[in-house]
């Protein structure tokens with residue numbers, strides 16, 4: 432009932448030429464995968480060229496961040512409507528690297544998510560606990576605070592344009608994946624929280640992705656969990672064959 436999403440976050444990697452080459456290779460490899468929403472998120476400067484390259488294919492385009500204003504004196508920022516203009520259908524918001532290194536808070540994540548949805552983009556809203564949170568038994572309270580703050584003020588209807596990504600910070604880029612059970616436990620918690628904050632229909636429909644060292648070797652186990660609806664992939668999305676193998680988790 433929930434279409435799985437496999438999204439690749441290319442972070443600060445690849446030139447325009449390298450991005451186009453990667454996506455050209457990828458689109459051939461995933462051409463026959465029709466029951467999965469496949470998304471790639473290159474750097475801003477490559478978006479428009481990658482958009483041209485994926486036209487007519489089943490690969491969708493995401494940006495890695497956006498601003499909440501439509502235009503104005505905001506040097507260095509990019510508005511959601513400009514991302515649409517560049518060919519994006521999705522935007523990643525509140526990735527833990529933005530929260531850790533660029534001062535992103537639940538409040539700014541919320542403003543960005545609302546602006547992205549208003550512009551017709553699908554917001555991939557990221558949450559996740561730090562290792563210290565997990566070790567001190569705070570995982571659920573941290574996730575609850577992040578979800579409540581990041582999705583504040585959204586209407587049930589907005590959720591057609593929301594994807595949630597659960598990414599435990601200790602699993603990102605570390606090679607340490609959460610176990611299937613550890614991930615499922617938090618995904619279920621998030622779904623129940625969405626039911627409580629919004630309604631059951633929204634909770635049943637919203638896609639919740641897992642992120643953190645997802646690879647072809649561990650994707651099947653994660654995807655077999657009832658509340659894991661996809662993956663947000665960093666390192667393994669930088670090579671066409673490994674990302675295509677993740678997107679083919681169910682073949």
Ligand code: PGA
Nearest residue numbers: 603604643644664665666
């Ligand atoms: P990783 O990154 O797959 O390299 O752990 C995931 C992410 O940051 O989205």
